[in-house]
Amino acid sequence: MTEQEIIKIADNKIINYAKKANPIEWHKMAMDWNYDSSKTFLQWLVKNQQTEKATILMIYWMSSPKHGFEYQNEIEKNYISGFYTNQSLGFDPKDDDGLDWTQEYSDLDNIKIPLVMFDKIKGEKISSSEKYIEGIPEDIFNEIEDLYEEFE
Numbered sequence: 001m002t003e004q005e006i007i008k009i010a011d012n013k014i015i016n017y018a019k020k021a022n023p024i025e026w027h028k029m030a031m032d033w034n035y036d037s038s039k040t041f042l043q044w045l046v047k048n049q050q051t052e053k054a055t056i057l058m059i060y061w062m063s064s065p066k067h068g069f070e071y072q073n074e075i076e077k078n079y080i081s082g083f084y085t086n087q088s089l090g091f092d093p094k095d096d097d098g099l100d101w102t103q104e105y106s107d108l109d110n111i112k113i114p115l116v117m118f119d120k121i122k123g124e125k126i127s128s129s130e131k132y133i134e135g136i137p138e139d140i141f142n143e144i145e146d147l148y149e150e151f152e
Contacts, residue, residue, distance in 0.1 A: 001151055010136075010144045011040040017137055018044065023086055024126060027055040031128050033135030035062055039070065041135070046071045046078070053084045054091035054121045061093045061101035065113050076114055090123035 018026060018041060026045055033042065042059055045051045056079055063069040078084060093101040102118055133141040 001147065003151060006144070006147045006151055007038055009147065010140075011038055013140045013143065014041045014136055015044055017140060023050055023052045023055065024089065025129075027052055027058070027089055027126050028129045029132055029135040030055050030059050030062075031126070031135070032132045033062075035064075037134065043071055046075055049083055050086060051084055052086045052089045052123075053079070054087070054089035054123055056084050057093060057117065057121055058091045058096070060117060061096075065117070076117065080114055080116060087121065088123050090121050090125050092120035093118060094120065 018029070021029075026048075030042065030045060035042075042063070045055060045059060056075055060072070060075050060079070063072065065072055094103075131138055136144070
């Protein structure tokens with residue numbers, strides 16, 4: 001088995017799990033996601049109209065808009081157009097448990113990042129879940145780790 005095959009298996013397992021979960025679980029997964037790993041789950045969320053606006057805003061800031069990322073324009077377009085209609089969860093890019101994501105980008109001309117992306121979304125504050133490792137359900141994470149151990 002190749003590393004690419006393992007990544008594809010892992011992505012499929014994660015998406016299949018997400019399809020059975022709800023937007024609150026998606027938010028928890030995205031909150032703890034390893035943003036340096038596969039982006040398939042994040043892209044699935046970006047394309048999913050049922051994803052909470054707060055989740056999308058959190059993904060946007062955690063994905064580093066300063067440097068540009070592959071689905072940045074899609075998030076901005078969808079977010080501004082009202083594509084994401086679920087808004088029960090909250091997220092404040094200026095106060096994410098004390099972290100001000102917008103200060104990380106204070107050297108940017110705000111015209112490059114739509115101003116609405118700086119706005120707080122009011123709603124229920126969600127805490128991360130211990131049942132996820134790097135945003136992946138623990139049992140799936142362990143299955144993926146086992147595949148990598150076989151690969152090595």
